[in-house]
Amino acid sequence: MTAVYSAVILAAGLCSRMGRFKPLLPLDGGTVLSRCVALFRTCGVERIVVVTGKRADEVAACAMEAGAMAVYNPTFEQGMYSSVLTGVRAVGSDVDGVFMLPVDLPLVRPETVRGLMDEFRRTRPTVLYPRFGGERGHPPLIGVEAVPAILNHDGDGGLRAVLGGFEADARDLDVPDFGTVHDLDYPEDYELALAVAGIGYPLEDECAELFRLHGVSDHILGHCRAVAAVAVALCGRLNDRLADRPGAVRLDPGLVLGAALTHDIGKGTKRHEAAGAELLREHGFPAAADIVAAHFDLTLAEDAPITEKEVVFLADKLVRCHGPVPLEARYLEKVSMYRHEEGAEEAILGRLSRAKTVMARFDREMHDSSEHIAREALA
Structure with missing residues (x-):
């Protein structure tokens, strides 16, 4: 039976380190957010949820234009885990796995997402991480059986702490994809993204x-x-x-x-x-x-x-x-x-x-x- 996947894109943050509003920054003919949505749409993920917070109306409009649904997190200033909860609740439980991607990682390649989907179907771990150069990156693919633990967690230690509880049934998929670990935290990170987004050759x-x-x-x-x-x-x-x-x-x-x-x-x-x-x-x-x-x-x-x-x-x-x-x-x-x-x-x-x-x-x-x-x- 074909597995069903959803994706949660976390786009509610304050972007204080960047100094500019990351989701709507121009990138590769669109925006940072639209590129993240396109990543999952290209791979056949139909249920894509964008969690909004700051400048919610603008982010929601961009998300819907790109083909995703938008949900507002009224407590976004409390931190990213509140957005994780908002997104997971919106996804529902009738899926096999949920991708979780912060909006500031827009360089992930579709081949990585497809590889995660294939490996998840083949091995069915509770959590599957892409790994680049020995470092776990994004987006993890989280089995639906972990959703109750996410929803019941108090937020201490964030999503990493919750997923750590499933380490015995977690797997890593090695990928030659720098985008899985490249966050747009600072202006120089964004400049690099502008230079390499959409290139068809390896760094x-x-x-x-x-x-x-x-x-x-x-x-x-x-x-x-x-x-x-x-x-x-x-x-x-x-x-x-x-x-x-x-x-x-x-x-x-x-x-x-x-x-x-x-x-x-x-x-x-x-x-x-x-x-x-x-x-x-x-x-x-x-x-x-x-x-x-x-x-x-x-x-x-x-x-x-x-x-x-x-x-x-x-x-x-x-x-x-x-x-x-x-x-x-x-x-x-x-x-x-x-x-x-x-x-x-x-x-x-x-x-x-x-x-x-x-x-x-x-x-x-x-x-x-x-x-x-x-x-x-x-x-």
């Missing part, structure tokens, strides 16, 4: 968690880090040249870094570039996935712009293991290894020809040698 901390979750070896990790260093250097040189061209679109160094760090995450599987790309898509990183899918071989037309995809591709071809290598030597080494296989030499030399075309274009654009930049980056 450095998320890359580290991806490596851990998928058992990436130290050897592959060292190679990925070396490729990332070269890719970032190439990206920087290209962007320096683009700065002199009015209207030119600069490359995204964050995308270059995230894709380069994860380009070999599928190594050890057949067609590792496709396997790695699929893995990244499953975790919510489609922009990086597109680059990873193309890092084995690609063609750059003379009139086509250089993109982050070509940067990562070339960087990978200028690194052997953890150190720099001339482009031609990289491919000729493969020829010597596989020339006994029918058609292998021809295929490898074809890839070499395409890679030379890409590198020649880089060298012209940068007014420098790509191989020289790679050596400098890994010195």
Whole structure:
């Protein structure tokens, strides 16, 4: 039988540390609150309750426009637990589990919520927490059997104290999702959220968690880090040249870094570039996935712009293991290894020809040698 979920978004706080009213701050084409509502709607959670307090009418209007119901907490100034109670009462008891999300954590990815739903159905714990880098985050998914304890609690120690009573039947789900632990407490937290909301690539901390979750070896990790260093250097040189061209679109160094760090995450599987790309898509990183899918071989037309995809591709071809290598030597080494296989030499030399075309274009654009930049980056 399909499990039924609801979500409570706590948006009644005073926002004293931020100095601005968090729920209605602009974010990713909407507001912080509308992004939180959209998170659950995207995942098929139909009963979404937004608890209001300060500026209740404005928050309620935003919540309803986004597709949630709003309930007012008249005692919101007493603290967050009063809002937890208001939300849980509004949800009712005819659900299997309740997500609990403070509005100041708007960067959680839909893939995390879907993963929690899948794990909850499979293992049915009383409480299921997303965990990032060893730290429990939000939103926990709380089984309906814990609701009476929440409603009967006096608020001392908050929701954490109540859920702590169910620790023996709690589980953690490791996720490569920085958004589960990133609160918008201070203005600098909001500035970071503005920069990364909606990006389709992993941040450095998320890359580290991806490596851990998928058992990436130290050897592959060292190679990925070396490729990332070269890719970032190439990206920087290209962007320096683009700065002199009015209207030119600069490359995204964050995308270059995230894709380069994860380009070999599928190594050890057949067609590792496709396997790695699929893995990244499953975790919510489609922009990086597109680059990873193309890092084995690609063609750059003379009139086509250089993109982050070509940067990562070339960087990978200028690194052997953890150190720099001339482009031609990289491919000729493969020829010597596989020339006994029918058609292998021809295929490898074809890839070499395409890679030379890409590198020649880089060298012209940068007014420098790509191989020289790679050596400098890994010195």
